[in-house]
Amino acid sequence: xxxxxxxxxxxxxxxxxxxxxxxxxxxxxxxxxxxxxxxxxxxxxxxxxxxxxxxxxxxxxxxxxxxxxxxxxxxxxxxxxxxxxxxxxxxxxxxxxxxxxxxxxxxxxxxxxxxxxxxxxxxxxxxxxxxxxxxxxxxxxxxxxxxxxxxxxxxxxxxxxxxxxxxxxxxxxxxxxxxxxxxxxxxxxxxxxxxxxxxxxxxxxxxxxxxxxxxxxxxxxxxxxxxxxxxxxxxxxxxxxxxxxxxxxxxxxxxxxxxxxxxxxxxxxxxxxxxxxxxxxxxxxxxxxxxxxxxxxxxxxxxxxxxxxxxxxxxxxxxxxxxxxxxxxxxxxxxxxxxxxxxxxxxxxxxxxxxxxxxxxxxxxxxxxxxxxxxxxxxxxxxx
Numbered sequence: 001x002x003x004x005x006x007x008x009x010x011x012x013x014x015x016x017x018x019x020x021x022x023x024x025x026x027x028x029x030x031x032x033x034x035x036x037x038x039x040x041x042x043x044x045x046x047x048x049x050x051x052x053x054x055x056x057x058x059x060x061x062x063x064x065x066x067x068x069x070x071x072x073x074x075x076x077x078x079x080x081x082x083x084x085x086x087x088x089x090x091x092x093x094x095x096x097x098x099x100x101x102x103x104x105x106x107x108x109x110x111x112x113x114x115x116x117x118x119x120x121x122x123x124x125x126x127x128x129x130x131x132x133x134x135x136x137x138x139x140x141x142x143x144x145x146x147x148x149x150x151x152x153x154x155x156x157x158x159x160x161x162x163x164x165x166x167x168x169x170x171x172x173x174x175x176x177x178x179x180x181x182x183x184x185x186x187x188x189x190x191x192x193x194x195x196x197x198x199x200x201x202x203x204x205x206x207x208x209x210x211x212x213x214x215x216x217x218x219x220x221x222x223x224x225x226x227x228x229x230x231x232x233x234x235x236x237x238x239x240x241x242x243x244x245x246x247x248x249x250x251x252x253x254x255x256x257x258x259x260x261x262x263x264x265x266x267x268x269x270x271x272x273x274x275x276x277x278x279x280x281x282x283x284x285x286x287x288x289x290x291x292x293x294x295x296x297x298x299x300x301x302x303x304x305x306x307x308x309x310x311x312x313x314x315x316x317x318x319x320x321x322x323x324x325x326x327x328x329x330x331x332x333x334x335x336x337x338x339x340x341x342x343x344x345x346x347x348x349x350x351x352x353x354x355x356x357x358x359x360x361x362x363x364x365x366x367x368x369x370x371x372x373x374x375x376x377x378x379x380x381x382x383x384x
Contacts, residue, residue, distance in 0.1 A: 016186035018143045025147025030172035033155045059111025067119035068332030072197035076124040077187040083116040084180045088173035095169040119335045130320040137313035138261030145255040201332035205324035214338035216372040217311045219345030226346035253305025261310040278373035281307025285366035
């Protein structure tokens with residue numbers, strides 16, 4: 001099946017690609033409730049657990065640069081079907097492993113599979129968007145968030161009613177495998193459409209600029225995930241029970257805007273939406289920093305989510321328009337840079353906060369949003 005081979009085929013490919021975004025978010029979120037159980041089984045302290053969890057990031061980071069070459073050689077369908085099935089198997093394995101070194105290897109492999117699924121799904125979606133001529137990336141990315149909410153809800157619900165971690169992850173894995181079996185047949189076997197790709201994808205030219213934009217975007221998202229709760233409780237004096245509400249507000253705003261973002265980009269254009277998004281994000285940080293009352297602080301988190309929602313989808317679309325690198329190599333390269341931002345961001349924010357304050361760190365994030373907008377304007381000019 002080729003990209004764009006008829007209306008009915010295109011519709012099926014759209015549904016299938018959305019399904020794999022959902023699978024990525026669902027499977028990743030299904031893992032999160034297992035972390036306390038893994039700590040208990042391995043009998044490790046928090047510092048060792050932190051190093052263990054870093055193995056997931058290392059596995060993803062080491063795999064992403066090779067995904068472009070793999071997709072170009074074998075096609076997205078084969079990569080996603082194989083990686084998705086293995087992803088489900090390793091998810092179940094993480095629910096019962098009790099050996100430290102086997103856990104290290106399993107987490108590295110699990111991270112590698114997350115990176116493979118995420119990057120290859122993006123490659124397939126951008127190729128599909130390019131073939132269809134319609135904006136698709138915001139809506140596609142929304143399904144990762146929907147999958148995340150669903151996976152976290154299912155796993156937490158099953159554990160809450162007394163199911164064991166093995167039963168919980170087995171249910172999640174069976175759901176993932178079922179979706180793969182139903183939808184993978186409709187993915188494009190598009191190796192011939194992606195062009196030749198080097199073994200390791202290293203960004204250059206305008207792709208480097210897109211990579212920097214995504215690095216900042218993922219850095220901000222990672223900082224919101226890891227530091228919003230600490231900011232609310234330690235800096236703004238919220239009750240500990242409200243620690244997760246800032247990120248939840250941010251995440252909900254991102255989901256809403258990604259569900260409707262393609263329509264706005266189609267109607268008003270990428271440049272305008274990028275400018276408005278930057279204004280919302282920067283303004284949101286100002287509210288979070290300076291607002292004197294709780295409702296305005298939450299409004300700030302909502303504005304940040306609105307502003308961040310469509311940055312990544314817009315610039316994944318840009319990769320479909322550039323001619324400096326083959327599509328698969330470009331997506332692989334910028335995905336690696338973006339993921340580096342999500343890994344490094346929380347640590348950088350923590351270091352700066354330790355030297356100064358979280359107020360200053362959040363102000364720095366607002367400044368990075370403005371810098372991101374400047375790089376985006378230059379990138380758009382280079383494309384015209």
